[in-house]
Amino acid sequence: MTSAASNEAGFHITVEPSGRHFTAHADETILAAGIRQGIGLPYGCKDGACGSCKCKKLSGNVTLGPHQSKALSADEELGGYVLTCCAHAQSDVVLESRQVTEAGAFPIRKMPVRVLSMSKKSHDVVKLRLQLPAGEPLQFHAGQYVEFILRDGVRRSYSMANAPHTLAEPGTGIELHIRHLPGGKFTDHVFGAMKEKEILRIEGPYGSFFLREDSDKPIVLLASGTGFAPVKALLEHMKFKGVDRPATLYWGGRRPEDLYMDDWVHSQLAQMPNLRYVPVISNAVPQDNWRGRTGFVHRAVMEDFADLSGYQVYACGAPIVVDSAKHDYVAKRGLPEDEFFADAFTTEADKALP
Known part of the structure; x- marks a missing residue:
């Protein structure tokens, strides 16, 4: 159904060949709706810049927001491809993405973290360890990332450099590798002012970069x-x-x-x-x-x-x-x-x- 009444309830999004399905409202991107409902859609930047979320649209109508041509070219758009991170459903939609499996995604959570340690690995790379709140384990796939939520609401994304099982080791925390980008809002702080025991806020896990264990390919x-x-x-x-x-x-x-x-x-x-x-x-x-x-x-x-x-x-x-x-x-x-x-x-x- 694609009537105004169905719009209030949301449009039905189906992802083939897995058959996973979820509901998306017209005021949210298809990707945001999928993440909200635990669907493991592929994605990276969430800003129309990287192309990781590109899917083939098999049926239905969407409107595409601003995006970079290197992420989705005009020819790809004509060929029926969409970026779910900037696509809004205007009807029920069927997408094709073979990266989506029957498995659900881990819940996304906001939490405070404390800086455990900072160690320079090179002149412009710091290894940062962050302590998670006691009794609040972070579930994630090895390879996923978290977002720092800065004081003004701006976000910065960094991949976790350790696997989930390592969190069981006392004092480990999550490990991040931060490269200094001079003039960067967050990295200037990391390299210039950050101290151990500082409290930060993160949200995660995000991302679809993790090992596909159902394959035996090299x-x-x-x-x-x-x-x-x-x-x-x-x-x-x-x-x-x-x-x-x-x-x-x-x-x-x-x-x-x-x-x-x-x-x-x-x-x-x-x-x-x-x-x-x-x-x-x-x-x-x-x-x-x-x-x-x-x-x-x-x-x-x-x-x-x-x-x-x-x-x-x-x-x-x-x-x-x-x-x-x-x-x-x-x-x-x-x-x-x-x-x-x-x-x-x-x-x-x-x-x-x-």
């Missing part, structure tokens, strides 16, 4: 910069669960120090015999004495894999890396589009682009 993990944070959580989860699927981690940075937990990765190799590690540096200088792989990290994968048709790829980091990887792996290496899972680290500057 895995390519692609990280640029602090995109390593959720990948680290995936690796911890895989080790804890005994996931023995072959996995290759490609971690890219401009200079060797950008691979700020390189030693940690090497320490995991002995414990995870099916894990390979390929660090890649794009702007090494002679004094770095870098003898490893050079160039762009997403291209290193293409140099090593002529055919990705039987793989899953998990990519995280700068939007240019994630976008290039998805395009090239699908178009040039045969990767099925629905086997590419990503979390593009979209900054406020990225969101301001046309």
Whole structure:
């Protein structure tokens, strides 16, 4: 039904092929409605900037709000694709998203957290540990993120760098990797004024970047910069669960120090015999004495894999890396589009682009 009466009750949204369904009101985005009702829709930035929430519309009418053309091109829009983060239902709608499963999402909660510790991992990366309230466990998938709610209501998103099982260890808290973006509202505070025991507010978990455990396909993990944070959580989860699927981690940075937990990765190799590690540096200088792989990290994968048709790829980091990887792996290496899972680290500057 698509009458005014049905609008008051909300429009019926169905996601195929899982058959998951929920109700969306005209004054909320389809994504917001799905999150509110525990439907695991894919998404990233929630601002029309990254394209992670792109779905094929099989039937129904929607209006699309402002978005970037790199997230949804005019040709894709003509082809029936929508971004659920800026799409409002105007009738009952049927979407296609093979990333949606029958499993429900974890409840999203607001909570205060206390800064447990801050440790510099490089000149512009801090590892932040946050203590959760006693008796209020945060349920999440390894790879998901939380949002900081700042005093003025502005939000900033950061991926959790540890797996859920690690929270059982006393004094662990959730781990975040914060890169300093000079002039950044939140990161200037982290690097200039934040102190241990400071109280912050977070909300989460968010995101659809987590290991699909119903597959036995080999895995390519692609990280640029602090995109390593959720990948680290995936690796911890895989080790804890005994996931023995072959996995290759490609971690890219401009200079060797950008691979700020390189030693940690090497320490995991002995414990995870099916894990390979390929660090890649794009702007090494002679004094770095870098003898490893050079160039762009997403291209290193293409140099090593002529055919990705039987793989899953998990990519995280700068939007240019994630976008290039998805395009090239699908178009040039045969990767099925629905086997590419990503979390593009979209900054406020990225969101301001046309």
